[in-house]
Amino acid sequence: MTKFEALISLNMVGEIGSIRLSRLLKYFGNPENVLKDSSEKLMAVSGIGEKIAQQITSFKREDLDRELALAKKLGLKIITQDDAGYPENLKNIYDPPIVLYVKGELKTEDKLSMAIVGSRRASYYGLSSAEKFAYELSEKGFTIVSGMARGIDTYAHRGALKAGGRTIAIMGSGFNHIYPPENKKLAEETAKNGAVISEFPCDAKPLPQNFPQRNRVISGLSLGVLVVEAARNSGALITADFALEQGRDVFSLPGKVDSKTSFGTNGLIKQGAKLVSCAEDILEEFNLSLNTKNAKIEPEKESITRHDLAGEELLLYNLIPQDPLQLDDLVEKVDINISRVSQILLNLQLKKLIREIPGKQFVRS
Structure with missing residues (x-):
């Protein structure tokens, strides 16, 4: 052996x-x-x-052979700390993973990376902020690192992908159990535009104890961690703790004082995390500046939609604001039955003009 x-x-x-x-x-x-x-x-x-x-x-040797065969079937590369491709940022933490399973490609440019983490049950404010920060930082050359969880993590990866940038997802399970399962497509897109990484064997299930272990890798890969939205006991705060132990910068987005999903982020600011209100605040820490052309995500979309939509589609699109709107509230505004409204909303989603967010709410893309 x-x-x-x-x-x-x-x-x-x-x-x-x-x-x-x-x-x-x-x-x-x-x-x-x-x-x-x-x-x-x-x-x-x-x-x-x-x-x-x-x-x-x-x-047993046969267990190893089975693991290597499964890794090959899943299209994974396995690297150790002896490999030149092992991330330099990660190698320098106290307890770097001995083995990494990688789908996609790790590059030297990933050394300039920022972790964006937060609540799984995030508000629209948190989700849109995660996507916007990821987009703008990605445009400046940062690789966006997150945990591919529901909520903030998912929107951070999406923001980087929208910008045409690189993103790295760290899993708390093996590649044979992508978690959450609805993010399988996101994992595929991430692997094509960065990498998906796990330190766990291929068949490892997403057990609760795996995620704090995963969080140290998220912070370890990154120069800093931005916590967008987090409740008092959020796992994102564990990532922030690891970041401090590893000598990384910790940034926090402030939220409403009465919002449960902002207790954690507001608490971090009290403890000395750097308060940020825009990507420029982070860029300044690294002596970079935000190019004005990156200020919006897909800014031309609305002018295009006015010419592409008509009838009921245009009516519903015009009723959907930038802030989220509940399906029931939308139905009350129009003289159209709910099944037809649902079909029109699906059409608008397929055209990438709107998107659904948790709680049967809809918002413009």
Whole structure:
């Protein structure tokens, strides 16, 4: 077994983690020796109990072969810290992943990267802000890093993709279990315009304990972390904590004082995070400036739609404001039954003129 294969094998031991694995490598000298030694010797290493020791000694070659075959089938590249392509930003944190599964391509330009994170149950203010910040930072050459979760993460990735920029998604599961499942298409688009990364074996499920571990990679890949919207106990605050430990800048978007989804972000500002109201605030920290041509996302769309729409489509489009509107409120404004309204809204979404956001709300794209 090669060193590369041994590292992948050890990474497949469920509870070992990067810190324990680093201790084992330091104690035994190389990963091949870790797999060869006895349970008694393994348990001499801090943090290695009987359960983990037995998992290591009972590891089978066929499990590795199955993993390598699955990675190949899924189109993944597996890299370790020995590889030149291992991200430099990530390599310098306290506990970098021993193994990374990558779909897409990591580039040296990704060193200029910004993480954008926040609540899964975000408001329209949070979602639109995440997309706008991602778009404008991407236009200035930043790679946008996030966790591909519902809410803020999804809109951060979309903003970068809209700008034609690069984005990196960090998963809390293996590639055989893309999570959330509705983001499979987003994962494909991200891989074509950046990379999707996981430190977990291909068949690892999205277990709750995986996500804090994932968050340290999000911050570790980035020069800074922007928390757009976060409740008091949001996982995004864990990412901010990791960022501080790793010596990264932490930025926070202020929100309403009575908004539960802004308790976390407002709290970060109290604790010293840099308050931002626009992308320019972040760019100034890196001695960059925002080009005026990047100030809007697809600014010509409205003038085009006036000529492309007619009848009921134009009527409904004109009733949908920049702020979100509930489906029921829209139906009350027109003399059209709800099934027909739903069909027209679908047509407008297919034309990419409007989009649906959580809570059966619609807003212009």
